[in-house]
Amino acid sequence: MxxxxxxxxxxxxxxxxxxxxxxxxxxxxxxxxxxxxxxxxxxxxxxxxxxxxxxxxxxxxxxxxxxxxxxxxxxxxxxxxxxxxxxxxxxxxxxxxxxxxxxxxxxxxxxxxxxxxxxxxxxxxxxxxxxxxxxxxxxxxxxxxxxxxxxxxxxxxxxxxxxxxxxxxxxxxxxxxxxxxxxxxxxxxxxxxxxxxxxxxxxxxxxxxxxxxxxxxxxxxxxxxxxxxxxxxxxxxxxxxxxxxxxxxxxxxxxxxxGGKAANVVFDDAPLDQAVEGIVNGIFYNQGHVCCAGSRLLAQESVVDELLEKLRYRVSTLRLGDPLDKNTDIGAINSAEQLAKIRELTESGVAEGAERWTSPCPVPERGFFFAPTVFSNVEQSMRIAREEIFGPVLSVLTFRTPAEAVAKANNTPYGLSAGIWTEKGSRILWMANRLRAGVVWANTFNRFDPTAPFGGxxxxxxxxxxxxxxxxxxxxx
Amino acid sequence: MSDNRISVAKTYKLYVDGKFPRSESGRTYPVTDSKGTFLANAAHASRKDVRDAVVAARKAFDGWSGATAYNRGQVLYRVAEMMEGRREQFAAEVAASEGLPSRKAQSVVDAAVDRWVWYAGWTDKIATVLGAANPVAGPYFSFTVPEPTGVVGVLAPQESSLLGLVSVVAPVLATGCTAVVVSSADRPLPAVTLSEVLATSDVPAGVVNVLTGRAGELGPWLASHGDVNAIDPTGAGPVGRVEIAREAAGTVKRVLAVPEDEPDWTRRPDIARLRRYLEPKTVWHPMGV
CATH class of the missing domain: 3.40.605.10 (Aldehyde Dehydrogenase; Chain A, domain 1)
Incomplete structure (x- = not known):
């Protein structure tokens, strides 16, 4: 082929x-x-x-x-x-x-x-x-x-x-x-x-x-x-x-x-391919420079391995480079200062014991770029789970029950946005009701409209x- | 009943988590009527009492905010019913505390009862008034619902010991928030009696916690507490409010904008106080087959 x-x-x-x-x-x-x-x-x-x-x-x-x-x-x-x-x-x-x-x-x-x-x-x-x-x-x-x-x-x-x-x-x-x-x-x-x-x-x-x-x-x-x-x-x-x-x-x-540290919650009945698109959009849109970015992925334990595999494959296909190129998915980090902050927090994730995976995509020699990165085995106490990175870095945590998902999602002083992925309508509304966030996206992410109030x-x-x-x-x- | 019977005097205590404890500090302070005659010793709440009350209010939040609006409305109406039965006692306490003639005190109590009724009726309407279906430009259903912000610290008015108190506490409860209230310092007795009404009105334990003491002492602790989401600085006075607002910034609390002086509490309220304690939440879902 x-x-x-x-x-x-x-x-x-x-x-x-x-x-x-x-x-x-x-x-x-x-x-x-x-x-x-x-x-x-x-x-x-x-x-x-x-x-x-x-x-x-x-x-x-x-x-x-x-x-x-x-x-x-x-x-x-x-x-x-x-x-x-x-x-x-x-x-x-x-x-x-x-x-x-x-x-x-x-x-x-x-x-x-x-x-x-x-x-x-x-x-x-x-x-x-x-x-x-x-x-x-x-x-x-x-x-x-x-x-x-x-x-x-x-x-x-x-x-x-x-x-x-x-x-x-x-x-x-x-x-x-x-x-x-x-x-x-x-x-x-x-x-x-x-x-x-x-x-x-x-x-x-x-x-x-x-x-x-x-x-x-x-x-x-x-x-x-x-x-x-x-x-x-x-x-x-x-x-x-x-x-x-x-x-x-x-x-x-x-x-x-x-700021925010949004949880994007994926249940085991979610359409995983669709969820992967939503996760990618949630954290890699605009290089992750989004206050409502879905920077904490909460995956139900039974699907986390399959989800991570699909996610890594999809992220590895993202094209990073010249922002003016119409095929580019991930552009440049806005400043050297921001790039340094992303690097520092990413290093803390490694130091605290999370497992780092970074897309093997080519990175331009000039300019401020950071390859999309996914951390797995993340604990709630780690800085990468608590602090806003404001870059293309995703932290993956797991949960077993809906109640645990809510508790972990709400375990933050922030409360700007959250995501829910499941095929079960009643669970979407149950979750949406309990997530302490100003915007809740269910089976979608990062949608904005002048008619829809936004805030934290x-x-x-x-x-x-x-x-x-x-x-x-x-x-x- | 013999004329020379010695009456049974009430010990006025705090109201925390549905119980009536003394201040953890062991402190009390004498309360007098408007002419300076001794009425009672009130508990002088401390920072530790504030923290205990916040713990109780947080614990009660999930249940109260998760109750149906219809249920909350009935509970608030029940408070009005219970107050109605104690009109004489409230009128006597308000008259003594505020130095009002008894007819005037009676009308203040009536207005306070009516205020509970007014807010009882709002619980299942405010979401309709403030919520929305958002006509977004795409294949999504998007709606916005107002949800309670959490634990609210309330520094109750210093002058209006009952009507003012009810006017600032009832909207907190109507939205589904829970409250830690610091009563009027010099006129705390109606607040303690109101606590007894709340304790017998199906208001779940911890939904309202009432501390008697000094707003100037307790307010900054409430304002800086990490588990308090909003604060009404009414009782802190113009100078105290500045400190409260500064302390509140550390945790991005919602601070109610209040008039310099106490308003005329007998005027019919609007829904501004309800709005302040509600967080609009916008939910999106795709539409498709």
Whole structure:
């Protein structure tokens, strides 16, 4: 039998329309930030993509003031029907520029082009389209007649889904009548600044959206700024706790979407081939840089050997490499720092006695890559079972009874997501009822939709994004 | 009955895990009426009592959150029934604690009874109001249900010793959460009597635990406790609330936003308190043949 090799199928990087420099967006204009410029790097090649101007404390102040002016003078007074049309325009502009945004996202983030093209960008557009429709229907959202916006929202987003997280933040804020100052992640600021251009093309009133690139110190400036009414943060639990502490005792509202250590529970009656696809999607999607990744596989003891065999075979067929190649399944780790963290935790797994298996796939010499890895014989006490790795590393544990599966799944301070694989409907609902997690996927994994609320229990944060429920975080109710 | 009969005075104790223990610390403090006349010695709860109460509340959570909404509604209604039978006693305690004329105290008690009834009716409706079937763009059935967040620490209002207390505890129970309550420090007697009502109202042991003592002392322990999921800082006062909120950040607790001063508890509540103690859970399943 002959084997057919894949031919390279790279998307053209020219489509990204990469510019040598990008600048902060404040009060409807691109301005020279007075912070130290940063260089955004392509994690797949380690080459510098562009120089990005960053905000200083005074730029943050200017952005908050611009947002306040826009709130007082334009946005809060505008009828919902008109606000809605701006959001519909933005949704359309994202769709029109989707190819450019997808390529740029892949260059800046390292994720496979098929993911940015088929998931990140279309879902970002969908979020604006969905929330646009809410802008003039808030009376029907279940928070009483005429619910009021909060004012100026400070929003801080992570590097794993740069444009999509921006959409999750900005779309509901604007639909409910707030204005925003958003800080993209230090390593992935580019699509947010193209989004700023889209705001200009949509003729959005100046100051309604402000984008201030920078590192954690600029995030802290935003969190602590007295002119901010609401903070929305997506990122690590560690930083989330710092933010919650910072805003304690102030009138600022807060929503947090933090880390996770999701259990993906596979029962012995599950369709195993389908489950394997779901497990792979759960932990290797976006290089495992997903807060709701199914990073703990709980397999029923009677099927664990068969499951592991199928899983290892399937993972060994995943193609790792050039994120711009349309056949690539696993792209680059977003930064050297993150790669070091993944390596450190992986080494701890070996040191603590878990059995490591790593895909024999070729790994490019340049760029930040990590071959998909599966640990078996994992104990609950091990760091790889407790800590969020945020990389393509799966920890496999076992259970015998449904009650034991629930106990192990819930044995974590997190509570963002969980997965269930079984053919038995009553067991799915029994499990879904008992899993302490904000999102439960049964016989599927990693599904997202603007109509479906997303967010965590416990130390995975509070508040929801999406759906009617998601509006609450931006309304004074 | 002879006029010179010596009455039997009640020992006011804590309510933890369905029992009435003294404070583990052995401490008590004198409670007076609004004019300064001695009423009783109340148990002065300690950090250890807080921890015991959290253990009891956690143990009770699976059963209470897993009970049917209909069942929880009936239990809450039963609390109202039991309170109704003790109206005179509650009115006397509220009048003494808050210095109210007896007619006013009576109407406060009536409002407290009615509040249980109001929340009893919510248990089997709130999921309909806050839940959803999500029209996702794909071949999946997706629904969202609100579920109880867990153990809630409640620092009850300092002024309104009964109506305020019921107004902050009943919504916790209605959602299926369990509670560790610190009563008003200077006006704790109605809270202890309410505990006796709860103990005889089919509320399972540990679902509500009532500690008498100082919110300023006990609140930070509740706020930093790793097995408490949410906290209502009402009774901590504006300064104490800042410390509570800071402590709560260490475990990402839900901290209720409360007004600076105690609100008018006689006003009809809305469902904001129910919302705060509920976690929307979204479930997905593929559709296909």
């Amino acid at each position: 002959s084997t057919w090799e894949y031919a390279p199928a790279p998307e053209s990087r020219e489509i990204a329309g990469l510019k040598p420099t990008y600048r902060p967006f404040i009060g409807g204009e691109f301005v020279d930030g007075t912070g130290e410029p940063l260089k955004s790097v392509n994690p797949a090649t380690e080459e510098v993509l562009a120089e990005v101007g960053t905000a200083s404390a005074s730029d943050v102040d200017a952005a908050v003031k611009a947002a306040r002016r826009a709130y007082d003078k334009a946005w809060r007074r505008m009828p919902g029907t008109e606000r809605a049309k701006y959001l519909f325009r933005i949704a359309r502009l994202i769709q029109e520029r989707s190819r450019e945004l997808a390529v740029l996202e892949t260059l800046d983030n390292g994720k496979p082009i098929k993911e940015s093209r088929d998931a990140d960008v279309p879902t970002a557009a969908a979020h604006f389209f969905y929330h646009a429709g809410w802008a003039d229907k808030l009376d029907y959202a279940g928070f009483g007649p005429d619910p009021q916006p909060l004012g100026v929202a400070g929003q801080i987003i992570p590097w794993n889904f740069p444009l999509l997280m921006l959409a999750w933040k900005i779309a509901p804020a604007l639909a409910t009548g707030n204005t925003v100052v958003l800080k993209p992640a230090e390593t992935t600021p580019l699509t947010a600044l193209v989004f700023a251009e889209i705001c200009q093309q949509a003729d959005l009133p100046p100051g309604v959206v402000n984008i201030v690139p920078g590192a954690g110190d600029i995030g802290a400036e935003l969190v602590n700024h007295a002119g901010i009414d609401k903070i929305a943060f997506t990122g690590s639990t560690e930083v989330g706790k710092l933010i919650q502490r910072s805003v304690a005792g102030t009138p600022k509202r807060l929503t947090l979407e933090l 229990y416990q130390e995975s944060g509070f508040g929801r994004e999406g759906g009617r429920t998601g509006l609450e975080g931006y309304l004074d109710v």
